Amino acid sequence: MTKYGPYDPTLDYAPGPAPTRKGGGVETPSWKPLHMSRRNFLRGVVCSGVVIGGSAYLFSTTTPARSDTRAVERLVRLTVNGRTHSIEVPPNETLAHTIRYRLGLTGTKIGCNQGECGACTVLAGDTTIYSCSTLTHRVREVDITTVEGIAGPDGALHPVQQAFIDEIAPQCGFCTPGQVVTAVALLKKNPKPTIEEARLAMSGNLCRCGAYDHYLRGIMKAAERV
Amino acid sequence: MAYKLIGKNFTPPDIEAKVTGAATYAEDFRADGMAHVKFYGSPMPHGRVNNIDLSEAEKVPGFLTALLPDEVKQPESPVGQAILSDEAVYFGQPILAIAAETEQAAADAVAAVRVDMELLPFVTNPLESLQPDGPNALNGINVAGQGIDFQELKWSGRDFALAGEETLPLGTPALEWSFGDIEAGFANAAVIVEESFVHASNAHHAMEPRSAAAYWEGGKCHVWGSTQSTAFAQPGLANLIGISPSELVFVSEFCGGGFGGKATTYPLMALPALVSRKLNGRPCLLRVSRNEEYNNGYARAGFQGWAKLGFNNEGRMLAADIYVVQDLGSTSGFPDFNNVGSSAIIVFQPEAIRFRATPVLTNTVPKGAQRGPGENQAANMLEPLLDKAARELGIDRLALRLANAPGGGVGAKYGPDQGPVTSAYLREALEKGAEAFNWEERSKQSGVRNGSKVRGYGIGQAYHTAGSNGFDGLLRITPDGILHVHTGVGNLGTFSYASTSRIAAEVLGYDWDRVVLEYGGTTRHLPWNLGQFGSNTNFTMTRTNYVAAMDAAQKLKEIAAATLGGNAEDYELKEERVVKTGDESVGMSFAEAAQKAIETGGRYDGHELPEDINPMTVASASAIAGTGLIGVAKDNLPKEGTVPALAAAFVEVDVDVETGKVDILDYHCVADCGTVIHPMGLAAQVRGGAVMGFGLATSERHVYDPQYGRPNAQSLYQAKPKTYLDIPTQMGWSAVDLPDSQNPLGMKGIGEPLEGAASSALITAISDALGGHLFNRTPVVTDMILNAAEGRPQSHKPLATNTV
Ligand code: FES
Numbered sequence A: 001m002t003k004y005g006p007y008d009p010t011l012d013y014a015p016g017p018a019p020t021r022k023g024g025g026v027e028t029p030s031w032k033p034l035h036m037s038r039r040n041f042l043r044g045v046v047c048s049g050v051v052i053g054g055s056a057y058l059f060s061t062t063t064p065a066r067s068d069t070r071a072v073e074r075l076v077r078l079t080v081n082g083r084t085h086s087i088e089v090p091p092n093e094t095l096a097h098t099i100r101y102r103l104g105l106t107g108t109k110i111g112c113n114q115g116e117c118g119a120c121t122v123l124a125g126d127t128t129i130y131s132c133s134t135l136t137h138r139v140r141e142v143d144i145t146t147v148e149g150i151a152g153p154d155g156a157l158h159p160v161q162q163a164f165i166d167e168i169a170p171q172c173g174f175c176t177p178g179q180v181v182t183a184v185a186l187l188k189k190n191p192k193p194t195i196e197e198a199r200l201a202m203s204g205n206l207c208r209c210g211a212y213d214h215y216l217r218g219i220m221k222a223a224e225r226v
Numbered sequence B: 001m002a003y004k005l006i007g008k009n010f011t012p013p014d015i016e017a018k019v020t021g022a023a024t025y026a027e028d029f030r031a032d033g034m035a036h037v038k039f040y041g042s043p044m045p046h047g048r049v050n051n052i053d054l055s056e057a058e059k060v061p062g063f064l065t066a067l068l069p070d071e072v073k074q075p076e077s078p079v080g081q082a083i084l085s086d087e088a089v090y091f092g093q094p095i096l097a098i099a100a101e102t103e104q105a106a107a108d109a110v111a112a113v114r115v116d117m118e119l120l121p122f123v124t125n126p127l128e129s130l131q132p133d134g135p136n137a138l139n140g141i142n143v144a145g146q147g148i149d150f151q152e153l154k155w156s157g158r159d160f161a162l163a164g165e166e167t168l169p170l171g172t173p174a175l176e177w178s179f180g181d182i183e184a185g186f187a188n189a190a191v192i193v194e195e196s197f198v199h200a201s202n203a204h205h206a207m208e209p210r211s212a213a214a215y216w217e218g219g220k221c222h223v224w225g226s227t228q229s230t231a232f233a234q235p236g237l238a239n240l241i242g243i244s245p246s247e248l249v250f251v252s253e254f255c256g257g258g259f260g261g262k263a264t265t266y267p268l269m270a271l272p273a274l275v276s277r278k279l280n281g282r283p284c285l286l287r288v289s290r291n292e293e294y295n296n297g298y299a300r301a302g303f304q305g306w307a308k309l310g311f312n313n314e315g316r317m318l319a320a321d322i323y324v325v326q327d328l329g330s331t332s333g334f335p336d337f338n339n340v341g342s343s344a345i346i347v348f349q350p351e352a353i354r355f356r357a358t359p360v361l362t363n364t365v366p367k368g369a370q371r372g373p374g375e376n377q378a379a380n381m382l383e384p385l386l387d388k389a390a391r392e393l394g395i396d397r398l399a400l401r402l403a404n405a406p407g408g409g410v411g412a413k414y415g416p417d418q419g420p421v422t423s424a425y426l427r428e429a430l431e432k433g434a435e436a437f438n439w440e441e442r443s444k445q446s447g448v449r450n451g452s453k454v455r456g457y458g459i460g461q462a463y464h465t466a467g468s469n470g471f472d473g474l475l476r477i478t479p480d481g482i483l484h485v486h487t488g489v490g491n492l493g494t495f496s497y498a499s500t501s502r503i504a505a506e507v508l509g510y511d512w513d514r515v516v517l518e519y520g521g522t523t524r525h526l527p528w529n530l531g532q533f534g535s536n537t538n539f540t541m542t543r544t545n546y547v548a549a550m551d552a553a554q555k556l557k558e559i560a561a562a563t564l565g566g567n568a569e570d571y572e573l574k575e576e577r578v579v580k581t582g583d584e585s586v587g588m589s590f591a592e593a594a595q596k597a598i599e600t601g602g603r604y605d606g607h608e609l610p611e612d613i614n615p616m617t618v619a620s621a622s623a624i625a626g627t628g629l630i631g632v633a634k635d636n637l638p639k640e641g642t643v644p645a646l647a648a649a650f651v652e653v654d655v656d657v658e659t660g661k662v663d664i665l666d667y668h669c670v671a672d673c674g675t676v677i678h679p680m681g682l683a684a685q686v687r688g689g690a691v692m693g694f695g696l697a698t699s700e701r702h703v704y705d706p707q708y709g710r711p712n713a714q715s716l717y718q719a720k721p722k723t724y725l726d727i728p729t730q731m732g733w734s735a736v737d738l739p740d741s742q743n744p745l746g747m748k749g750i751g752e753p754l755e756g757a758a759s760s761a762l763i764t765a766i767s768d769a770l771g772g773h774l775f776n777r778t779p780v781v782t783d784m785i786l787n788a789a790e791g792r793p794q795s796h797k798p799l800a801t802n803t804v
C-alpha cells in the first residue's frame, strides 16, 4: 500500500502511481491528492446513498493552513530605489508584500505569489528575483530596484520603457512592470542580445495577453538605442 | 477618403503608466486603516453547509467581522451564482468571508473557521450526468442555459448503447434548429465526414486576479474593481451590493486582463463592499490569490460533440449535422453552444444544416465567456474535418475553404433564419493570407521529414459577432477649446477605449493632442456604453462617438450662425474653427463657440438633453452641463444584419515525432475588421490572440479529478498558457481593410476570431505533419502527438473529459 506523507498545503497534488485494473487495462492517468489513500472510498459512499460529513474533505480546504509563525516583527533596513527604509517586518514576510504594502510601491505586481509568472520581478543588485518568493529579511544587504526606480530621477523614461511604448508592447499592462525590470537587467548584462538571447532571458515572465512578440521588438529597439 | 487620425498609429494615453508602474489596478488601492478580506472556499464540489463555527476564528488577533451567506442577496434562479452560498456547487466556491486587520490575520481566521458540510452527489463529466441514473450537479437539475428552461434531462440506456464508446450518443437535445434539406444534401454529397470530438474547458487566468476594494462614504459605496467594462458593469454591481446605481461610485481605470472572464461585474467584486458595510464603511481590500482566481475566475466551456458534414466534388458544403454537449459548469453559464452553430453557418455557409445542443451542468467552476466562446471551440473541432474532406476529395485544403467562405461584402447568410450580414470578407482574407504566406508553394513541403522533425501546414478560420447599437455618445468642448471625449468603455488592454474615441476627434477635425479622454470611472461622467467584450467595441463605440460628434458639429454651426449670421448649413468645420463656407474670414474658434454655448444654455451646454438617451447618460451629461458645448446622442443609426468579425490564419510547424514537441515556424493572419483604426493596436491583438490560440490548441485545459471533483490544474504551470519560448519568430499579419456597410466609418471589431483562427490553424498543421491524423480532441498535447506518431492508441477513451 502506498504511504502518504502528512498533508502539506504547499504541495497540492502530485501525479499518483499509475493505477492498474484487474485484467491489466490501464486507467486514464489522473492526479491524486497526496493525503487520500482510497480513491474510491468517497464515490462508493456517495453512490450507496449514505450521507457523510464533510470531514473527509477537511484536509482539502482551499485556504492555506493557519500560519504557525506568527513571529514578532523585526527591524530591517531595506534599500529600495536608492532610499533606505527602516521598517518592522516579520521574518516570514515576502519582499513583494513589503514593497507593496509597507512601502506603498504598488508598481510591482503579484500575479501568482508562487514563483510562476514573473509579475513581481525586481532587481536585487543587478540580478532579477521574484519578490513574491524572496523573504524580505534575506535581501536587507542588497540594493533593490523596483519598476518605479527604472526611470531617471527626472522622470526620463529608460530606453526599454520608451521602446515598449513605441512598440505598443503592453496590453493589459499587468505583467509589464516585470517585463520592464527583466528587460533592463538583460540589457545591463548583455547590451546587444540576439532575439534568441532576449527570448531566453525573458522566459520567466509570463504574459497572458500574449504580447511576447511586441515586448521582444521593444527590447531589440531599446538595444539599438542604449 | 483621407483621414487625419483613422488608420494612423498613436500613443494611447494610459500606456506610459503601464511601463512606469504608475498604473493602479484594483489591488493597488490603499487607504488608512484598510482592513483585509479573505473568504472560505468550499473544500468539496457539491455540499450543504450544516453549521459554521466561528468561535476559534473570532479569537484570532486582528479579527474584525465575518459575513455569512444569509447576509447577502441570493440569486433568484437555482442556476444563478451567489456571492456567498450555503450550498456550494463547485470546489472553492465562497461560503463566508472574514475581515481582519492584516491579510495574514484574515487568512488565519479563515483557517480557524469550522464549517460542517454534508457532501452531496456531484458530477464532472456531462455525459455521465445524462446517463439514465447519472448524478445531477444541482438538486434535481442537470440541464440549463440561455433560452433553455432548467430541467432534469436523461438519455436512455439505448441512446448510449447504440452509440458505443467511440461516438457521441445522440439523445434528446435541449435545443434544436435547422434549415434546408440535410437529407438531400447528404444524398448528393461526394464525400461525407463524420466524427465525434472533445474540446476541453480551460481557465482564463488573467494575470491580474479579480481582486477588489471598497469603502462607504457620504452615503455612497466606492468600489475599485477589475473589469473589462466600466459603464456597463456599474448597474449590475450596484444590484449585487443592493443599492441603486446612483449610490455606487465605481473605478476601473485599469484591468489586468479579462478575456471574457471579467466581461462586466461578477459576485466576488461585491464582496469587499458588503464586508465594508458591516464595518461602517471602513476600507476593505480583497486580494484574490491565483488559486482562488482559478477556482472562481470562470472558464471556457468544454464540449463533447459530433458532426457529419457532406461536400460536393468542388468542396462545397451541402449539408451539416452538428450535435454538441456543452459542459456548462455549475451555473447557467454562457451559451457557447449557440455560437458553435452560428459560426458554422457564417464560416461555411452550408446549404442545409441541423444543429442540436444539450448544455449540461457540472460541479466545476462556473463557465463564462472566454475569447470566442463557442466560435473558437467550433473552429478547433470543425476545421480539421474540412481537411479530411479535402483529402478525400483530392482537392487543396485552401480550395475547399474558398468554396465555402463568405466574401464580396454583403450577401452572406447568418443564423438559422438566414438573415443578412453587414459585411463579410473571409474569402478575401483567405486569398490575401495565402498569397502572403505563399501557401501554394510552401504547402508542397507538407510531410517532408528532416531528422525526427516533420513539416506541417495548416489553415484556420474563425468568426465572432462584432458590433451592437443603441448606446450613447457624450463629449464636450470646453472654453479652452479642448475636446473631452467621455467614454464608458473599459480598459481591457486593447486600447480601443482610445482608438474609438479618435472617431469623435476625426469628425470634428481635432488634433489628437488637443483631445482629453474621460474614462476609467463613474466620476468621469460616462455615457451608457456597451461593455468591452464580444469583439463589439470598434463597431459599437465608433458609432456612439460618431453620433455625439455629429451632434456637436451641428451645435457648433448653429452657434456660429446665431452669432455671425446666416444659417447653420452655411458653415463648416476647419482646423478647430467653425467658418462660413467660401469665406473663412467669417467664423469663430471652437473655444469661442464653447463659451457661447455656455452663455446660450439649453441644449447647447447640456441643460436640455435628448429624450431617448439612457438615464446614466442623462446623469453624466447633467453633471457636466454648463461647462462647455455638449455633444450627446443615442446611436440611432441604421443597423440591419449581423456584424461578423472574421479571420483566416496560416501556420507552418515542425512536429518532432520522437518527442511530440511542436515548433511553430511561421504564422500569418488576416483580419476582416472593416476599416482599420489603429494598425499597431491591431497588430498587438493579432499576435496576442495567436499566442492565446496556440495555448488553446496545444496545452491549456482544465482537469477535474472525477473521483473527488477537485480541480487539478489550478496553477499557471499546470494550466499551461504559452511563454516566450513557445512563440514563432515570424508572426505576420494584415487586414482586408474593406469598410463595413453599416458603420459610418466602416469599422467593426475583431478581437476574438484572432484566437480561433490561430488555434485551428495550428491543430490542422499538426494533423498535416502526421499525414492527416485527426485527433478529435483539443488541446492536442504532446502525449497525443507521440501516440499518433507511433501508431499507438491514445490513453483516453474517445469521449472522456478531464484527460491530461
Ligand atoms: S507573483 Fe511572483 S512569480 Fe508570480
Ligand code: FES
Pocket: A169, A170, A171, A172, A173, A174, A175, A176, A206, A207, A208, A209, A210, A211, B207, B256, B257, B493
Ligand atoms: S500585457 Fe496583459 S499580461 Fe502581459
